[in-house]
Amino acid sequence: QQQVKQSPQSLIVQKGGISIINCAYENTAFDYFPWYQQFPGKGPALLIAIRPDVSEKKEGRFTISFNKSAKQFSLHIMDSQPGDSATYFCAAASWGNNRLAFGKGNQVVVIP
Amino acid sequence: NAGVMQNPRHLVRRRGQEARLRCSPMKGHSHVYWYRQLPEEGLKFMVYLQKENIIDESGMPKERFSAEFPKEGPSILRIQQVVRGDSAAYFCASSPLPRDSNEQFFGPGTRLTVL
Numbered sequence: 276q277q278q279v280k281q282s283p284q285s286l287i288v289q290k291g292g293i294s295i296i297n298c299a300y301e302n303t304a305f306d307y308f309p310w311y312q313q314f315p316g317k318g319p320a321l322l323i324a325i326r327p328d329v330s331e332k333k334e335g336r337f338t339i340s341f342n343k344s345a346k347q348f349s350l351h352i353m354d355s356q357p358g359d360s361a362t363y364f365c366a367a368a369s370w371g372n373n374r375l376a377f378g379k380g381n382q383v384v385v386i387p
Numbered sequence: 388n389a390g391v392m393q394n395p396r397h398l399v400r401r402r403g404q405e406a407r408l409r410c411s412p413m414k415g416h417s418h419v420y421w422y423r424q425l426p427e428e429g430l431k432f433m434v435y436l437q438k439e440n441i442i443d444e445s446g447m448p449k450e451r452f453s454a455e456f457p458k459e460g461p462s463i464l465r466i467q468q469v470v471r472g473d474s475a476a477y478f479c480a481s482s483p484l485p486r487d488s489n490e491q492f493f494g495p496g497t498r499l500t501v502l
Contacts, residue, residue, distance in 0.1 A: 279429075307489040318391075318478050318493035319430065364429055368489050373420065373482060374443060375491060377429035 278302055279367050281378035288385050294352040296381045298365035301346065305367040305376075310339065310350045313362045313380070322363075323350070355385045389414065391481050391494035392461075399500045406466040406473070408497045412481030418442075419462040420491060421454060424476040436462060469501045 280299045288294045298308075309324035325332045325339040325348065332339045338351040352359055362382050366375040392411040400406050412419050418437050422430040435443040436456040447454065451469075456462040466473055476498050480491040 309490070311493075316495075318393075318495045321490060321492065324490070370489065372443075373418065373435060373489060373491065374432045374446070375420075375422075375430070375480075376432070377422075379427075379429045 277379070278376040279365055279378040281365055281381050283381060284379075285382040286384070288352075288355045288383065290355060290357060290385055290387050292355050292385075294355045294359065294383050294385070295349055296363055296365070296383070297347060297349045298367075298378055299345075299347045300367050300376075302367070302369075302376075303346070304369045306370050307368045308339070308341065308348050309366050309368075309375070310337075311364045311366065311377075313364065319364060352383070355383075357385045357387055359383060360385050391479055391492055393479050393494035393497050395497060396495060397498050397500070399502065400469050401502050402470055403468050406469050406499055406501075408464040408466075408477050408479075408499070409461040410464070410479030410481075410494060411461045412479075413492055416481035416483055416492075418482045418484070419456050420480045420482070421462075421464050422478045422480065422493075424478060424496075426475075430478060433464075466499075469499075471501050474499055474501045 310322045311319035312322045313319045336353045341348040362380045364380045365378045421433040424430045432446040434454045451467045453465045476496045478496045480493045482491045
């Protein structure tokens with residue numbers, strides 16, 4: 276059972292454009308929602324994370340939007356660059372239970 | 388401050404052999420997690436350990452897989468009598484005390500190939 280579902284599966288964006296990746300979750304006990312970035316042959320790197328007490332969090336060009344009632348959250352990459360080309364994973368966990376449930380990942384390709 | 392270290396980075400085993408994967412957490416982190424990633428898939432939780440204690444092994448296959456995190460030395464994920472279906476990337480992550488943070492920091496992974 277996939278507890279966290281991502282869409283779209285892959286995304287092609289022009290340089291300078293906005294990349295948007297969506298995630299939906301089912302378990303209402305989840306209260307920690309990170310996004311990870313993974314390059315080929317590397318481990319996932321924590322990009323940005325949000326808790327449900329806020330609806331949006333921004334760090335540089337990366338923004339998480341969170342909709343608690345819809346049980347959805349999304350990652351926005353502003354001014355996308357070729358160096359952002361990677362696989363992005365959303366995940367979720369409950370406070371005090373550090374078992375991260377990952378989505379299947381989205382491959383983002385930024386073309387010059 | 389060195390990050391999470393894993394070795395070996397690549398491991399090739401024949402069916403029936405044993406695989407041992409090692410993970411050293413970030414300095415100051417006392418909690419270790421193991422995840423498995425199959426091709427084109429997300430990461431799947433396997434086990435959560437702290438020093439000398441298994442906290443949650445609900446994601447571990449019932450047979451052939453075991454994990455430990457001794458008082459001294461790295462955490463070890465051990466796979467006995469490997470089969471082709473065990474071929475995957477195995478990632479270790481570490482975190483500070485869970486009550487302080489959910490953040491997990493991942494190592495570069497060990498890519499296991501079973502021939």
